[in-house]
Amino acid sequence: MNEPMDFLIWTRSTAFDVAVTIFVIGVILRLFEIISLGRKQNLAEAKGTEFGPGMRTIFSRSVPDLGTFRRQPLTVVTGYMFHIGLFISLIMFVPHIELFRATFGFGWPGLPTPIVDAAAVLALIGLLAGLWHRIMNPVMQKITTFEDWLVWTLTFLPILTGYLAYHRMVDPYPLILGLHVLSVEALMIAFPFTKLMHTFTVFLSRWYNGAMNGRRGVES
Amino acid sequence: MAEKNTLGESLRRHGVSRRGFLKFCTATASLMALPPTMVPAIAEALEKAKRPSVIWLSFQECTGCTESLTRSHSPSVESLIFDHISLDYHHTLQAAAGEAAEAAREAAMHENKGKYILVVDGSIPLGDPGYSTIAGISNLEMLKETAKDAAAIVAVGTCAAFGGLPQANPNPTGAVSVSDIIKDKPIINVSGCPPIPTVITGVLAHFLTFGSIPDLDQYNRPKVFYGQSIHDRCYRRPFYDKGKFAETFDDEGAKAGWCLYKLGCKGPMTYNACATAKWNQGTSWPVESGHGCLGCSEPRFWDAGGFYNALSVPISDNSQTVAFAAAAGLALGAAAAGLNYKNKDEATKAHGTVTIDDLEKSS
Amino acid sequence: MSEATLERGINALKEQIDAPVAAFFSSCVSCGMCAEACLFYTETGDPKYTPIYKLEPLRRVWESEYTLIGKIKKALGLHKPVTDEMLEEWQELLYDSCTMCARCSMICPVGNDIAYMVRKTREGMVASGNAPEGVKGASMRAVTIGSPMGVKLSALEAQIKHIEADTGLKIPMDAEGADYLVLLSSMEIMNFPEYLEGLAKIFKQAGISWTLCSTAFEATNSGIQIGSTDIARILVQRIVDGAERLKVKNVISPECGHAYTAIRWDGPNLIGRPFTFRVLHILELLDELRAAGKIKTKDLETDCYTFHDPCSLARKGGVIEGPRRLMNMVTTNFAEMKDHGKMNWCCGGGGGVSSNEDAEELRIKVFKKKKDQIEETGADVLVTACANCRLVIEEGLEEYKVELPVIGLSELIADHLVVDEAQAEEKG
Incomplete structure (x- = not known):
C-alpha cells in the first residue's frame, strides 16, 4: 500500500547516500588516476606560455570551427541544445539549488519554472536528435560502443522523469519523483566509470590541449 | 442504538427545515464533486436513509482526529451528519464506561451485523499487544473482531490509514495501519493529521447516499478529496512558477505570500483538500497561514525528511555523506595514483631500446 | 636479431600514456567530429579513418592498465586485449591514413590532442614491429x-x-x-x-x-x-x-x-x-x-599567389603570421586559402605518409582536398615552406592534371631580393 512513498523515501535516503558516496569517491579516484600519470617536463624553449592559453582553450573549444561545423552541424546543434538545456534545468531549477544549498551551504537564485521547463524540453529534443544522429551517422556508428548507449540512456532518463514529475504526468507524484531521483542515482553511480567523466576531464583535456599548443605559440 | 426512523425524519425532528436540508444536500454534492443535477437524488436518498450504526475504535492515537471532528463549526454538514448517525461506540465521546461500553459495542455489532460502519483512528501495535489495549482486549483482537461484520471500514487519520506517527522510525510498537491487517473489507482511508472534518463527513454522506464507497485512489483515499495535490491547488503556486520564494519565515517574501517550497513545504507530494476545503470554518489553511504543508496525509510523512527542508533535499545528511566520501576518495585516489605510478614506472624500466635492427617482428 | 614483440609494443604504449592521454580518453564522447577535420575521412567517406578510432590500441592499454574499471574488466575477462593481429590491422590507420597533421586536435570539442596520441601509439607499433616497410626503410637509411x-x-x-x-x-x-x-x-x-x-x-x-x-x-x-x-x-x-x-x-x-x-x-x-x-x-x-630591415624585396609579382601552411610549421609550430608578411614581400596579390594558418588542410604526405608506399594510392585520393582548396583561390602560383609538402603537392597536382607552379617561399624571397641596397633606394 505504501510503496510509492517508501520508494521515494528510500531514493532520498539510503539510495542517495550510496550513489553520492560512489560518485564522490569515484570522481576523486578517477582524477587521481589521470593526474598521477604525470607529464614529462618539456625542455624545449617555449614560444608562448602554457597556463593562459590552456585556460583560454577551456572556453574557446565551446565554439566550433566554422568549416567543421558546416560539415556536421547536427552534432554541434544537438550538443548545444542538450548541454544548455541540461545546465539550465540542472543548476537553475530551485529544487535542485536547494539540494546544493543543503549539501554545500550555499545557493544561488533560480529561474522561473517555465524557462526551466523549456530548457528541459530543449535538452530532451537535443538528446533524441543526437540519438537519431548516432544511429544514422556512419562515423558515429563506427565509434559508438555499448558505453555510449548506456551513457545516453542514463542521461536521458533523469531529464525525462524530471519533466514528467514537474508536469505531474505520472500518478502518484511520489512515484515519479522517486523514479527521477533513482535515475539520477543511476547516473551518479555510472558517472566516474564512464565517459560521463568528461564533465570534469573536459577541463583537463582542453587545458592540456591549449597549454601544449600555447607553448608552441599556437592558439588552439 | 441505531434508530428505526430515517435520516430525514430525524433531521426534521431536530428542527432542520426542508430548505435547510436541501442546502445541506447541495453542499454535500459540491463536496463530492457531483453535478447539481444530483442534488434531488442525494436528497431523496438521504431522506430515506436509515440512521446507520457507527462503531468508532481508537487505537494508538492522540485524539486529534476526534478533536478535529468535534471542533467543526456549527451548523455544519459535519454536525448534521454526526447528530444523525448512531454513534454507538466511541470511547472518548460516549458516556458509558467499562463493561457497559464494551457491551454497547457488542450489542451494536450484533444488531447491525453486516451493516454497521466501523471507523478507526490510530494505528495498531503488532510488536507487543500490551502497548495498547482497551478493556483488556488488544487493539489487534478488537479490530479483527469488530471488522468481521462491518459493512465498510473508514480509517480516519494517517495513523489508521498508514501507520502515522506511531509507525515513524524506529516504530517501537510495531505499529501498522488498518489495511495492513484487514484484507477482506472495503476500507476507505481518510488520511491527514488530522483529516479535514468535512472529508470525514463527506465520505459518510457518500456512503449513506449511494450505499457504496466512493472512487478511491491507490491509497484507498476518496479521489474526490485526495485527487489533486496541495501544490496544484495552492493559491501560492504562481509564485513557485515565477521563481519567487520566501527564504525565511519573516522575510519580505514571506510577508508578500510567496511560495514556501524552500521552507520545506511538502505540497508537491501531498494529496489533500486543504487548499479548497480549508480549516476552522473555512478560515484558513496551513499554507495560507504562512507555514508549509507537512505532507500529513501521505504515508510515512514523519520519515519523509525534515519539515523545514525542501522536498528536494535528501533525507539523510548529504553534507556528511559528501565529506566522508571525499575523505575516502582521497585515500583511495592516492592508492590508485600510487598503483598507476608504479605501473608506469615498471613500464619505463622495462623499456627495450629500439634500434634499427628491431624494426621487424621477431620470430 | 630483432627484439620487436607484441609485449614490447604494449609496454611501449604503457610507457607513453601520460596524464593528458588519460584525460583525453576520459573526455571523448564519441561525437565523431574529428572525422570531419581529417582529409582521409572527408575524401574517402570511410568511417574507419575517424581519428579517434585510430587510437583504439592505445585506449585499450590505457583502460586495462590505468583505470579501475579496466582492471575489473580485465579480471572478469571482459577486456578486449590488444593483439598482434589488431596492430597489423591498425597499421593502415596509424600510418597510411594519418599524417599527424593535428587538424583533428584543433577541432575536438573536448580538446583531445589526437595527433599527440597517434605519435605515442606509433611507439607501440614500432616496438611491436608493426611499422610499414617504407617508413622502416627511411629510418634505417637515416x-x-x-x-x-x-x-x-x-x-x-x-x-x-x-x-x-x-x-x-x-x-x-x-x-x-x-x-x-x-x-x-x-x-x-x-x-x-x-x-x-x-x-x-x-x-x-x-x-x-x-x-x-x-x-x-x-x-x-x-x-x-x-x-x-x-x-x-x-x-x-x-x-x-x-x-x-x-x-x-x-x-x-x-x-x-x-x-x-x-x-x-x-x-x-x-x-x-x-x-x-x-x-x-x-x-x-x-x-x-x-x-630588422636587413632584407628588402623588389619587382613584386602581380600574379595571384597563395600559401600552403605546412602543418608542422603552422598548426604545430606557431609559424603563422611570419610567412604572410614574407608573402607580401614577393607579391601584391596574395590570396589566402579558405582554411589557412592553424586550420589549413594537410597536403596528405606528412608524418611519414610520403615515404610509405602502401599509402600512395590513398594519398593521391585524399590530395583532392588540397587540390580543391588551391583551385578555389584561383591562384597562379602556390608557395609553401616544406620540401615534403612541395613534392607531395607537385605530384598530386600532376595526378589531377592541374598545371600550377609550386615554389618554396625562401627561394622566392631570394628571387626578389634587393641585392644592392643603395641602388634600390635610388630607384625607389
Whole structure:
C-alpha cells in the first residue's frame, strides 16, 4: 500500500547516500588516476606560455570551427541544445539549488519554472536528435560502443522523469519523483566509470590541449 | 442504538427545515464533486436513509482526529451528519464506561451485523499487544473482531490509514495501519493529521447516499478529496512558477505570500483538500497561514525528511555523506595514483631500446 | 636479431600514456567530429579513418592498465586485449591514413590532442614491429647512411660546388663559431638546390655568418615519423653534436615541416637537456631579418599567389603570421586559402605518409582536398615552406592534371631580393 512513498523515501535516503558516496569517491579516484600519470617536463624553449592559453582553450573549444561545423552541424546543434538545456534545468531549477544549498551551504537564485521547463524540453529534443544522429551517422556508428548507449540512456532518463514529475504526468507524484531521483542515482553511480567523466576531464583535456599548443605559440 | 426512523425524519425532528436540508444536500454534492443535477437524488436518498450504526475504535492515537471532528463549526454538514448517525461506540465521546461500553459495542455489532460502519483512528501495535489495549482486549483482537461484520471500514487519520506517527522510525510498537491487517473489507482511508472534518463527513454522506464507497485512489483515499495535490491547488503556486520564494519565515517574501517550497513545504507530494476545503470554518489553511504543508496525509510523512527542508533535499545528511566520501576518495585516489605510478614506472624500466635492427617482428 | 614483440609494443604504449592521454580518453564522447577535420575521412567517406578510432590500441592499454574499471574488466575477462593481429590491422590507420597533421586536435570539442596520441601509439607499433616497410626503410637509411633518402655528404658537396660555380656565392662548411648552422632536408639537396642557393644569396645580403656542418646537414628525422623516440634521439644527437662542435648560436631548420618539430620541439626532450643554441625555422629567421630591415624585396609579382601552411610549421609550430608578411614581400596579390594558418588542410604526405608506399594510392585520393582548396583561390602560383609538402603537392597536382607552379617561399624571397641596397633606394 505504501510503496510509492517508501520508494521515494528510500531514493532520498539510503539510495542517495550510496550513489553520492560512489560518485564522490569515484570522481576523486578517477582524477587521481589521470593526474598521477604525470607529464614529462618539456625542455624545449617555449614560444608562448602554457597556463593562459590552456585556460583560454577551456572556453574557446565551446565554439566550433566554422568549416567543421558546416560539415556536421547536427552534432554541434544537438550538443548545444542538450548541454544548455541540461545546465539550465540542472543548476537553475530551485529544487535542485536547494539540494546544493543543503549539501554545500550555499545557493544561488533560480529561474522561473517555465524557462526551466523549456530548457528541459530543449535538452530532451537535443538528446533524441543526437540519438537519431548516432544511429544514422556512419562515423558515429563506427565509434559508438555499448558505453555510449548506456551513457545516453542514463542521461536521458533523469531529464525525462524530471519533466514528467514537474508536469505531474505520472500518478502518484511520489512515484515519479522517486523514479527521477533513482535515475539520477543511476547516473551518479555510472558517472566516474564512464565517459560521463568528461564533465570534469573536459577541463583537463582542453587545458592540456591549449597549454601544449600555447607553448608552441599556437592558439588552439 | 441505531434508530428505526430515517435520516430525514430525524433531521426534521431536530428542527432542520426542508430548505435547510436541501442546502445541506447541495453542499454535500459540491463536496463530492457531483453535478447539481444530483442534488434531488442525494436528497431523496438521504431522506430515506436509515440512521446507520457507527462503531468508532481508537487505537494508538492522540485524539486529534476526534478533536478535529468535534471542533467543526456549527451548523455544519459535519454536525448534521454526526447528530444523525448512531454513534454507538466511541470511547472518548460516549458516556458509558467499562463493561457497559464494551457491551454497547457488542450489542451494536450484533444488531447491525453486516451493516454497521466501523471507523478507526490510530494505528495498531503488532510488536507487543500490551502497548495498547482497551478493556483488556488488544487493539489487534478488537479490530479483527469488530471488522468481521462491518459493512465498510473508514480509517480516519494517517495513523489508521498508514501507520502515522506511531509507525515513524524506529516504530517501537510495531505499529501498522488498518489495511495492513484487514484484507477482506472495503476500507476507505481518510488520511491527514488530522483529516479535514468535512472529508470525514463527506465520505459518510457518500456512503449513506449511494450505499457504496466512493472512487478511491491507490491509497484507498476518496479521489474526490485526495485527487489533486496541495501544490496544484495552492493559491501560492504562481509564485513557485515565477521563481519567487520566501527564504525565511519573516522575510519580505514571506510577508508578500510567496511560495514556501524552500521552507520545506511538502505540497508537491501531498494529496489533500486543504487548499479548497480549508480549516476552522473555512478560515484558513496551513499554507495560507504562512507555514508549509507537512505532507500529513501521505504515508510515512514523519520519515519523509525534515519539515523545514525542501522536498528536494535528501533525507539523510548529504553534507556528511559528501565529506566522508571525499575523505575516502582521497585515500583511495592516492592508492590508485600510487598503483598507476608504479605501473608506469615498471613500464619505463622495462623499456627495450629500439634500434634499427628491431624494426621487424621477431620470430 | 630483432627484439620487436607484441609485449614490447604494449609496454611501449604503457610507457607513453601520460596524464593528458588519460584525460583525453576520459573526455571523448564519441561525437565523431574529428572525422570531419581529417582529409582521409572527408575524401574517402570511410568511417574507419575517424581519428579517434585510430587510437583504439592505445585506449585499450590505457583502460586495462590505468583505470579501475579496466582492471575489473580485465579480471572478469571482459577486456578486449590488444593483439598482434589488431596492430597489423591498425597499421593502415596509424600510418597510411594519418599524417599527424593535428587538424583533428584543433577541432575536438573536448580538446583531445589526437595527433599527440597517434605519435605515442606509433611507439607501440614500432616496438611491436608493426611499422610499414617504407617508413622502416627511411629510418634505417637515416641511421645508417645519414639521410632517409640515402643522400650522402658527397652528394651535398657536389651540389655546393655546383651552386658556387653557378652563382659565385660562397657556401661555408664547418665554419666554427658561425652564428647560424643551416640544416637541409634530403629533398632540398636532391630536388630543390635552389633553396640553398637562395639562402646563400640572402645571407650574403643580410651579412649573416653561417655555415653548413659536414656531420649534421640532414635536418629530417625519420624517428619522429616512424614514431620511435630511440631512433629520433640518435638523429637529433647528430645535429646537437654538430652544432656544439661548431659552437653556433642558432640552428636553422630548413623548409621542412617535421624537421622543425623534431629539432625545435622534440629535440631537447629527446636528448634530455635544453639546447645550448636557439632553433629557428628559416621563415622565422627571414621574418626577423625583414623586421630588422636587413632584407628588402623588389619587382613584386602581380600574379595571384597563395600559401600552403605546412602543418608542422603552422598548426604545430606557431609559424603563422611570419610567412604572410614574407608573402607580401614577393607579391601584391596574395590570396589566402579558405582554411589557412592553424586550420589549413594537410597536403596528405606528412608524418611519414610520403615515404610509405602502401599509402600512395590513398594519398593521391585524399590530395583532392588540397587540390580543391588551391583551385578555389584561383591562384597562379602556390608557395609553401616544406620540401615534403612541395613534392607531395607537385605530384598530386600532376595526378589531377592541374598545371600550377609550386615554389618554396625562401627561394622566392631570394628571387626578389634587393641585392644592392643603395641602388634600390635610388630607384625607389
